[in-house]
Amino acid sequence: MKENNMEKIVSLCKRRGFIFQTAEIYGGMQGVYDYGPLGVELANNIKKAWWEAMIYQRDDIEGLDSSILGSQSIFSHSGHEDTFSDPLVDCKSCGERFRADQVPDYCKEEDLTEPRDFNLMFKTNIGPVDDGSSLVYLRPETAQHIFINFKNVIDSTSRTLPFGIAQIGKAFRNEITARNFIFRKREFEQMEMEYFVEPKHDEKFHEYWTKERMKWWLDQGLKEENIELYKVPKEELSHYSKATTDIMYKFPHGTEELEGIANRTDFDLGSHTKSQEEFNIDAKVKENKSSKMKLAYQDKVTNKWLMPYVIEPSAGVERAFLAILNDAYKEEILENESKRVVLSLKKHLSPVKIAVIPLKKNVEEIVNASIEIKNKLLKLNLGRITVENTGNIGKSYRKHDEIGTPLCITVDYDTIEDNKVTFRDRDTMEQRSIDLESLEKDVLDFFRN
Ligand code: ATP
16 A cells, blocks of 8 residues: 655645644744644534534433633542653753653663653633632643533433533643644644443443444544554553553554543542542542532432443544545546546545536636526535636646545536536546536435445
C-alpha cells in the first residue's frame, strides 16, 4: 500500500482551507490550530456521525453539553491535581524541553536534567481577584462533568442500568511537546461516552464497546489494515483504570492512539459522591467531604443502592479528522497521464456534498438555473451545496475531487433547452445526463448508495 506522508495532508489542509495554524500572522502558536471553511464542515460531520451512532441510533444513551470551566474540587477529587502530569526533562545542550519518553535522538543522555512532574491542566480564575481562592481549571477531559451530572441526568430521565451519557466538547492540555500537526494539540475536542453498568457486567461491556467502536471507525472509511487494538499493560494504566484497550491507528507519523476504551470501575462516581462510607467502593478514592450529592444508583425493584462501574470510549475529533483524511487521500494517474488528487471521503463526511457548476460564468440563464437547482436541493437537507461559478469546468472538477465533493452537477445550454443536467461522480468520474424532473430523486439515490 502506498504511504501518505504528513506533508501532503498538511499542504492540502492549508491550500484548501481545512486547517490553519492559529495566529499565523503573529508567528503562530504551538499546538493550537483553527478549522478553516472546509475543516469546520468535516469536523462537524464527524461529530454528527458520532452523535447519531451514540444517541439517535440507540435508546440507552443521553446527551450532555457541560461547561468547560471546572472548579478545583472537581479536579482535586478526580485525581487530576495529583496525577495528571507528564515527566518533563530539559536538555542543557539545545535548551528545549521534552516529555521524558519523547526525547529526540540528537539529545545526549548526559545533557538531560532529572525528570520532574509537570501538571498538564490549564489554570485560570473566576472573578476579578486572583488570590488563589478563585482558581478554576479548563477541563482536561469532558468526562468529569458527565460524572458530576450523573444524579441530574438519572433524576430527569429515570434511566435504569445499563445506560450512558455522551458529550462532545473542548478539552485543554498543556502538552509538553505538542506535535505531529493536529495529532497532539493543546486545545482539542473529545467525543466521550460514559456507560454505567452493574459492577459484575463490566468486562462484558468493555468488550462490547470495543467492538462497537471498531465498527464505527470502519463506517467512517478507515481501512481495517490501518487499525489495531492494543491492550494497555497494567503498569501503564491511568490512575482510574482497571483495564484499557486503545484503538491504534497507523497515522502518517507512526502508529498511535486514536481512541481509548477504559474500564474506569467505580472510581469516578465513588470519588465525587457524598457519604462515601455508605457504599462499598472498590476503587481507591480520596475522602470527599465537599460533595452534596449521592452519586449512586438505586435499583427500582429492590430499592438497594449500588455504585455502578463505568466503561468509557473516548475519542479525539482531531485524531479522527487526521485518520479520515489520511485514508481518504489518493493520488491517481489518469489515462492521459495527468495526476489527480482525490479525497475519497464517505459521503456523510464530505465538507461539500454537491457542487453545482455553470458551464459559462457569464451566461445569466445558466447561472440563474444553477442557483435555482442549488436552492431546490438545499431543501433535501444533505448539508453544504455550493454554486461553483469559475467558468472553468476542468478546474472545478479538480478542486472538488481534492476536497472530496461526491457529486458535481453541471448546468449548460441543455439545461435551458432540454431540462437536462450532467451528474459527475467523484469516485468513478463517470458523467451521465439527468432529467431535471427527477433531480431530487436521483440526488437522493446517489447519496443513499
Ligand atoms: P496520549 O497517550 O496520546 O497522550 P491519552 O491516553 O492521554 O493520549 P486520553 O486521556 O485517553 O488520551 O484521551 C482520550 C482521547 O482524546 C485520545 O484517544 C485522543 O484521541 C484524544 N486526545 C488526547 N490528548 C489529545 C491531544 N493533546 N490532542 C488531540 N487529541 C487528544
